[in-house]
């Protein structure tokens with residue numbers, strides 16, 4: 001990607017708006033150069049408009065920064081370009097590699113190029129401070145700007161950094177047919193609504209046909225209807241209906257007639273671009289700022305929701321541990337009520353192990369329970385060894401009683417054995 005210095009002469013302290021519209025340099029417009037996206041159907045004259053506009057601005061001592069986004073241009077460009085898509089993307093190779101036709105390869109080239117567009121727009125933001133206009137030529141495949149992701153990325157990236165407008169170039173000669181005119185206007189409309197950027201419609205090639213008829217059709221529905229009535233096709237009826245719908249759309253359009261070949265109407269074009277740029281700052285910038293803030297707020301809310309979910313999951317984990325502890329405590333208390341302290345201690349140890357999450361003796365009414373690591377409740381006045389000692393003492397008593405009972409049973413059984421033995425020997429000694 002080349003980024004050579006623009007060939008235009010050094011700018012004098014006169015603003016783009018003032019020079020182009022013949023105003024005083026006292027009126028200070030934005031110092032950031034507007035980005036002008038030149039869009040139009042193949043053959044409408046975009047490249048020639050780029051060439052004429054660059055030289056016209058250069059003659060007025062205004063600096064331009066040129067960008068070529070058309071990968072299919074053969075040979076030298078007709079305008080001075082600082083950045084050329086052909087330096088990074090070889091569209092013929094793409095055709096071969098992906099088995100694509102020229103249109104598909106051009107759209108793919110643009111889409112590939114837009115993957116670098118964020119970096120490019122950062123560079124443009126700097127260059128926009130050193131230049132008066134950033135001019136961008138695009139391929140004739142205008143579907144890039146109506147439905148392809150690449151067009152939207154380009155427009156968003158530019159508009160986020162520079163005042164951006166669209167110059168839509170129309171071939172006036174081919175618009176003389178009202179149905180073709182309507183077809184062109186529908187494209188204009190769809191690009192306007194897709195890009196949402198300030199718009200200038202440029203009727204080119206006015207050296208061949210004046211664009212007055214087109215302006216009249218846009219301003220006066222009856223004039224268009226009369227032209228359409230001469231057509232007898234189905235589409236003429238559709239064109240008539242559509243012109244009614246587009247009435248509102250026309251009223252908000254900036255329209256300029258030029259001849260890129262002869263250089264007619266160039267001052268009007270520059271003035272329209274400056275107006276569109278001012279419209280961007282006045283109407284579009286606040287909307288973009290609002291959108292940016294909404295997106296930031298959305299992102300912040302999303303992050304907060306994730307944090308809340310994380311915290312909720314963590315609390316749920318703690319609750320499970322706490323519930324287990326409560327259950328153990330309840331059973332332990334029940335066991336305590338029946339007087340089996342040993343059972344309580346054993347239960348506590350079976351559930352958690354000694355010194356683990358929770359240990360709590362329900363029969364110590366004077367206990368002060370203090371949380372430990374948020375999970376355990378332990379009687380501060382009681383030491384772990386107490387339990388151990390209790391276990392030992394009570395364990396001793398218990399085993400002695402058992403043994404005594406065992407001894408007693410053994411003794412009883414021995415006595416009954418002796419008694420049975422004595423009885424049998426008495427029978428044996430009895431004289432016959």
Ligand SMILES: Nc1nc2c(ncn2[C@@H]2O[C@H](COP(=O)(O)OP(=O)(O)OP(=O)(O)O)[C@@H](O)[C@H]2O)c(=O)[nH]1
Nearest residue numbers: 041042043044045046047048139140205259260261
């Ligand atoms: N008479 C006349 N011819 C023009 C004018 N502008 C452009 N042309 C001619 O129209 C043809 C197409 O011009 P380009 O500038 O290549 O058009 P483009 O829109 O860039 O075309 P693509 O690159 O194919 O999209 C060329 O033959 C130009 O000489 C004009 O104002 N008057």
